[in-house]
Amino acid sequence: MQRPQDPESGEEVRKRLVQQSDAKFHIRNNRLRFMAILYVLIFFSFAALQTIAIAFFTRGFLLSRQVLDNHSTLTDPIFLDQSDKLQNFDKAVVVIIDALRFDFTVPDSENEFYYRNNFLTPYNLNQKYPQNSVLLKFIADPPTTTLQRLKGLTTGSLPTFVDAGSNFDGDVIHEDNFIKQLYSNNRSIAFVGDDTWEAVFSPFLNTSYPYDSLNVWDLHTVDNGVIEHMIPMLDDQKSNKWDVLIGHTLGVDHCGHRYGPSHFSMRDKQKQMDTFINDIIDRIDDKTLLVVMGDHGMDRTGNHGGDSLDELEAALWLYSKKNSFHQLNDKSVYDISNGGKNYRSVNQIDLVPTFSLLMGLPIPFNNLGKPIEEAFDSKDTFKLASYLTMEQIQRYRYHSTSLKDDELINNKYKELKNIWNQGDPKGIFAEKVLEYEYESLERCKDLWARFDLLSISIGIILLAFSLVLLVIYSKLIPSVVITQLTEEIVPATIAMVCIFTVIFIAISVILKPSFLSLLWFSLLGAAIGIIFGFLIPILDRYSIKWLFTSLLDKFSGLWSLIAISFMVLHAAIFGSNSFTIWEDKITSYFLITFGFLSAVKSLDAQKKVDRVMGVYHSVLFMITTRLVSLSTICREEQGSQCTPTFKLSWWMILALFVNAFFMPSYIRAFYNITSSYHSAAPLWINMFKVVLVMITVYWSFEYLEFNQADSSFEFIRNLDLESLHFVKYTLARIIAGIALIAANVGWSRGPLCVKLEIKNTETSSREACILGYQNVYGSQYFLLVMNFTAAILLFTKPLGQLSISILIYQILSLFELVDILGVRANLISPVVLGLLGYLHFFSTGHQATIPSIHWEVGFTLTEKITFPFTHLAIVLNTFGPFIIVALSVSLITLWKIPPSQKPISLYSRIIENCGTLLIYETLVALSALIFATVFRRHLMVWKIFAPRFMFAGLVQIVINIVLVTTTIGFSCGRLILQINRIFGK
Structure with a gap:
């Protein structure tokens, strides 16, 4: 007979319950960690699918040609x-004056601009010695970026738009070019200047002195270096160290980027170049050809990259001390009135056959340019040059699979060949060969503008599928089953990716199709695997009819309809070039509309305090939106309807000092609303204030350096730049180290923004109160947003920093409105947050154009291009507002809520809002891709639609990276676990 067990004592019961509670707690924590990993994998799959889609579209849209x-x-x-x-010269001196616009070289009687009448040596000698000089308008092919221009100037071919994307990551040009021809024919080449030459021609340069080219705020280092090296080499020509001496100066270009063309510094740079050219002329002999040219021009803001006339019209000047050239009989083609508007022009690729033949070189194999008539001493020599160029062009066409069957050009060639063989009895060869060369070039342009519609279609379809999957996963699937469904989707996706990748690799190996390589087949297989990996578990549970019905129910509320209207209208503006160029004003209009509607809806709040605060935040939201929209740079297409206000001035530096104290103050005020200004909060906000002051000091140094030359204060003009650079770079590195490393490590290990307060009551008992309890998630998470904001501010120009400061205020104000209006899980909240990203992208001095990129901030941490510091600075500067928005989206869920007893459900609501933000960005990107395809033959495709699709793709990639690595991957899971450990039992 068993003895009955003794009843448990109270202490034993307590211990057993504690053990059971601990076990459940650990199980819940482990479950939370597991779900965090699954959510990261889910959004990594979305990121991979969208990146593959954008890659396919880019492959098909950014034109390429057969080399x-x-x-x-x-x-x-x-x-x-x-x-x-035809060889007329033994040596040559080539000077590229970057951004030498044609009207810089011709006189202007009114002299109303700083950039006129300062560089007139080419024009004066051209007028005085027409047989020794040729001055022409030099037309570049867009886009007008330096590397793309160098390829055209040396190969004679037509680099396509994709070459502009590698402008700062150039590889050696293996295509036949006259630099390589010089080297192959035992001509010594010496080079000084822009280090782009070193990147693309390094194997062929016997002597090279490269200088960093990206620091556009440095007007003098490269130019002074070119002068200091070239003049001694010209004085020592008998040493035979060079046959061709090349110098590439950057001061004029950098002056345009920094100040614009209408600045007195432009006059100084042009006069320096004029003196330099005269020094060269004094030192060359009659066997040396002097070539002076611009690789492109600049627009009225001093930038380039597009296809406006000011950007395309550079200058070309050929000079010799012997009679080597001639001018055309029709002198009206050299009319310089209206800045040389009707002056004779040649294509930049025309320099290649001209220079090659004058130097006794063969014309590079892929050349499509024609010889410049004035560069030859007679019509007979020009006719021979045209014949040789025609033979070279036709030889290239015969070897090209895409050109050899062009009957129109082939028949023209045969006709010209017969005329030449017959001795040109009617004297029509020169006229006919110009027609042949023109038609050949135009047919090539048309052929290379044939987009790869298969790749474009694949990219659009894949991105559209990603949008559908995001809508289903983030908005349609009930939150109570999203966790379980996620556990099914992840293994299914992994399996499908493996299966489809193997299948597509096998297809590629067996069939060896020409339209896609093995790599692209693998990527397509992976993308299709991701799609099936999502669809199979979802369609196993829900029918398409149910999903469609759920879609109608989910988006039927007023705020949801407003959010959908914002998204659809934003996506629709890319259907018009006029709307696209005014995207900055349109986004601000959307946000002001939201502010007005939220003010109206706040009046329906039950509590008086909510009504008052709702209207207060709404009104300030509208005012700050209008205020920040005043900060702008202008697109060229906006013309006189836009006045640029994004500039650097002394009052902005003063405003930064004020902001260094104001910004922490309003952040503290928002923390005080929920009594969260405790523990980590004062430490972080005070440190944030110190960092803001340091950033202001850094930009004060930048301002002093920027205005040193024209300062009215003697002590500024006498500043030691080397010492200033040392202090400036040291300060920037300290700030970056604090903001990006130390602060984030501290955040991951630091305390919460709460405080235990114990009070004595009237009954002599003690009462405990946790201050900050009602916002324990939001107050802690926002410290992380502050860390990244500090890093972004370092790389943002002063007026842009004020814009970012307003962005942070608007985000906090939006969270208060979200709480008052009760729209945490509504579509409107992430959409408005996304619109704030676009608003502040424009107000921080950017547009969706290549020239608006702030390349100069890449030198904030280093004096030279250094990976990854240069690239990180440019990314944070360009996409800073979007990074802040992608980090902050989780706060829609976390702001002003107490610790949750269901942390996995809380995590799921965060995932829903992250997915909603991604839905909005995906819809905008998809629209940009579709309309870029529709308008691929539009006159403005390379100026408006192509840059906008590239910008949309980059924003999509950046937001995906931030969501996967930080918002979902690093911060939210860690924070929820930390709070669950403290309050979860």
Whole structure:
């Protein structure tokens, strides 16, 4: 007979219950960690699918051309015994004055601009010695970026738009070019200047002195270096260290970027270049050809990259001390009235055959340019040059699979060949060969503008699928089953990706299709695997009819309809170039509309305090939106309807000092609303204030350096720049180290923004109160947003910093409105947050154009281009508002809520809002891609629609990276676990 167990004592019962509670707590925590990993994998899948989609679209849209590996030689039949008849020079000096616009080189009687009448040596000598000088308008092919221009100037081919994307990451040009031809024909090449040459021609340069080219705020280092090296080499020509001496100056270009063309510094740079050219002229002999040219021009703001006339019209000047050239009989083509508006122009690729033949070189194999008539001493020599160029162009066309069957051009060639063989009895060869060269070039342009519609379609379809999957996963699936469904989707996606990738690799290996390589087949297989990995578990549970019905129910409320209207209208503006260029004003209008509607809806709140605070935040939201929209740079297309206000001035530096104290104050005020200004909050906010002061000091140094030359204060003009640089870079590195490393490590290990307060009551008992309890998630998470904001502010120009400060205020104000209006789980909250990202992208001095990129901030941490510091600075400067928005989206859920007893459900609500933000950004990106395809033949495609789609793709990638690595991956899971450990039992 068993003995009955003794009843448990009270202490034993307590211990057993504690053990059971601990076990449940650990199980819940482990479950939370597991779900955090799954959510990261889910959003990584979305990121991978969208990146693959954008990559396919980019592959099909950014044009490419067939580059032949063939190289011309002097032993080729078309050049054998012919090139010697045209060689006129033994040596050459080539000076590229970056951004030398044509009207910089011709006189202006009114002299109303600083950039006129300062660089007139080419024009004066052209007028005085027409047989020794040729001055022409030099037309660049858009986009007008330096690397793209160098390729055209040396190969004679037409680099397509995709070359502009590698403007700061150039590889050696293996395509046949006259630099390589010089090297192959035992000509020594010496180079000084823009380090882009070193990147693309380094194997062929016998002597090289490269200088960093990206620091556009430095007007003098490169120019002074070019002068200091070239003049001694010209004085020592007998040493035979060079046959061709190349110098590439950057001061004029950098002056345009920094001040614009209408600034007295432009006059100083042009006069320096004029003196430099005169010094060269004094030192060359009659066997040396001098070539002075601009690689592109600049627009009225001093930037370039687009296709306006000011950006395309550079200058070309050829000079020799012997009679080597001639001018056309029709002198009206050299009319300089209206800044040379009707002056004779040549294509930049025309320099390639001209220079090659004058130097006794074979014309590079892929050349499509024609010889410049004035560069030859007679019509007979020009006719021979045209014949050799025609033979070279036709040889290239015969070797090109895409060009060889062009019957129109082939018939023109045969006709010209017969005329030449017959001795040109009617004297029509020169006229006919110009028609052939023009038609050949136009047919090539048309052919290379044939987009890869298959890749474009694949990209659009994949991105559209990602949008559908995001809507289903983030908004349609009930929150009570999203956790369980996520556990099914992740393994299904992994399995499907593996299966489809293997299948598509096998297809590629077996069939060897020409339209896609093995890599692209693998990516397509992975993308399709992701789609099926999501769809199979979802369609296993829900029918398409149910999903559609759920869609109608989910988005039927007033705020949801307003959010959908904002998204659809924002996506629709890309259907018009006029709306696209005014996107900055349109986004501010959307936000002001939201502010007005939220003020109206706040009046329906039950509590008086909510009504008052709702109207207060709404009105300030509208005012700050209108205020920040005043900060802008202008697109060229906006013309006189836009006045740029984004500038650097002394009052902005003073405003930064004020902001260094004001910004922490209003953050503290928002914390005080929920009594959260305790423990970590005072430490972080005070440290934030110190960092803001340090950033202001840094930009004060930038301002002093920026205005040193024209300062009215002697002590500023006498500043030691080396010491200033040392202090400035040291300060910037300290700030970056604090904001990006120390602060984030401290955040991950620091205390919460709460305080235990114990009070004595009237009954002599003691009462405990946890201050900050009602906002324990939001107050702690926002400290992380402050860390990244500090880093972004460092790399943002002063007026942009004021914009970012207003962005932070608007975000906090939005969270208060979200709480008052009760729209935490509504579509409107992430959409408005996304609109704030666009508003402040524009107000921080950006547009969706290549010239508006602030390349100069890449030198905030280093004096030279250094990976990853240069690239990180440019990314944070350009996409800073979007990064802040992607970090802050989780606060829609976390702001002003107490610790949750259901942390996984809380995490799921965060995921829903992250997905909603991604839905909005995906819809905008998809629209940009679709309309770029629709308008691919539009006159403004490379100026408006192509840059906008590239911007949309980059924003999509950046937001995906931030969501996966930080918002979902690093911060939210860690924070919820930390609070669950403290309050979860």
